[in-house]
Amino acid sequence: MKNDNINKSAVNELVINWHITEACNYNCTYCFAKWGKPNELHRSLESIEKLLDELAVHFIKGNASLKERLGYENVRLNIAGGEPMMLGSTFSIVLMLAKQKGFKTSIITNGSYLLNDKFDIPDNTLDMVGVSFDSQSYDVRCEIGRVDRKRNSLSSESLKIALEKLSNTQQGIKTKINTVVNKLNWQEDFFNLISEIKPYKWKVLHVMPYGKDELIISNEQFNSFVEKHNGRDLPIYAESNSAMTESYLMIDPKGRFYQNSSGGPGYKYSGSINEVGAVKALKQISFNEAVFIARYLPIEPVVFINEGAML
Numbered sequence: 001m002k003n004d005n006i007n008k009s010a011v012n013e014l015v016i017n018w019h020i021t022e023a024c025n026y027n028c029t030y031c032f033a034k035w036g037k038p039n040e041l042h043r044s045l046e047s048i049e050k051l052l053d054e055l056a057v058h059f060i061k062g063n064a065s066l067k068e069r070l071g072y073e074n075v076r077l078n079i080a081g082g083e084p085m086m087l088g089s090t091f092s093i094v095l096m097l098a099k100q101k102g103f104k105t106s107i108i109t110n111g112s113y114l115l116n117d118k119f120d121i122p123d124n125t126l127d128m129v130g131v132s133f134d135s136q137s138y139d140v141r142c143e144i145g146r147v148d149r150k151r152n153s154l155s156s157e158s159l160k161i162a163l164e165k166l167s168n169t170q171q172g173i174k175t176k177i178n179t180v181v182n183k184l185n186w187q188e189d190f191f192n193l194i195s196e197i198k199p200y201k202w203k204v205l206h207v208m209p210y211g212k213d214e215l216i217i218s219n220e221q222f223n224s225f226v227e228k229h230n231g232r233d234l235p236i237y238a239e240s241n242s243a244m245t246e247s248y249l250m251i252d253p254k255g256r257f258y259q260n261s262s263g264g265p266g267y268k269y270s271g272s273i274n275e276v277g278a279v280k281a282l283k284q285i286s287f288n289e290a291v292f293i294a295r296y297l298p299i300e301p302v303v304f305i306n307e308g309a310m311l
């Protein structure tokens with residue numbers, strides 16, 4: 001399908017989300033990062049390097065038609081989980097290798113390993129950090145499951161300290177805060193916290209109908225959360241349920257591409273990227289560039305609420 005209306009300048013970064021592990025020290029009730037204890041690829045350093053090479057050759061160095069059509073300049077490898085920092089030195093190696101091979105890097109984390117010197121990310125290997133933070137109330141975080149086995153949970157004060165510490169070792173790092181809006185926090189006011197942290201982006205996500213039904217909120221409740229914070233000079237971006245299900249290229253812990261299967265529940269998986277190669281693996285999930293582009297473009301600019309253009 002020809003799509004002449006694509007505004008190439010709107011996409012300067014292709015994001016590949018690698019859910020590197022399903023292991024996590026928290027237990028959020030709405031967590032959808034479950035793959036049933038797979039044989040995770042990161043256990044072999046050789047496999048990690050091979051995967052990054054496959055991706056770099058196809059998306060960075062190669063003549064990927066996706067690159068041509070979207071006009072992107074960078075490819076960002078976003079490491080998600082589970083909690084990626086639970087992998088310790090393996091996680092550091094992934095970041096270092098990704099940088100060597102030309103990727104921008106980012107991580108989605110619950111932030112708990114950024115504290116108390118539990119883990120030091122090698123200097124200047126991280127371009128962006130996204131911390132999931134749902135409530136300033138300890139009780140609410142407990143109820144959501146944002147606690148470890150000892151009931152430790154990242155507080156707003158700890159979050160500020162962790163980000164400060166990170167900015168000392170990762171030059172120019174961008175910070176993103178992700179908040180899942182649900183039954184327990186939709187009336188909470190985050191103005192002071194977000195104003196103080198000054199993230200590059202504060203992404204607010206409507207809780208998905210997954211896990212405990214009691215956490216689900218209506219569109220009206222979600223919109224009321226958004227409206228309360230809108231127009232107050234916060235870098236707020238709202239993502240609806242539908243936008244969340246269809247974005248980015250995704251890789252599972254076994255090193256396979258996956259995406260929502262069209263028209264039905266569940267996911268469609270490719271073979272192992274290391275075994276069949278990136279090109280064939282993309283074909284196996286019936287990866288359709290035109291559809292991907294149509295989904296990809298509206299994700300960020302259109303939902304920029306400060307511009308009054310919310311979806």
Ligand code: SF4
Pocket residue numbers: 024025026027028030031032033081082083110132146
């Ligand atoms: S912190 Fe993230 S990966 Fe861990 S349980 Fe919560 S939602 Fe899932």
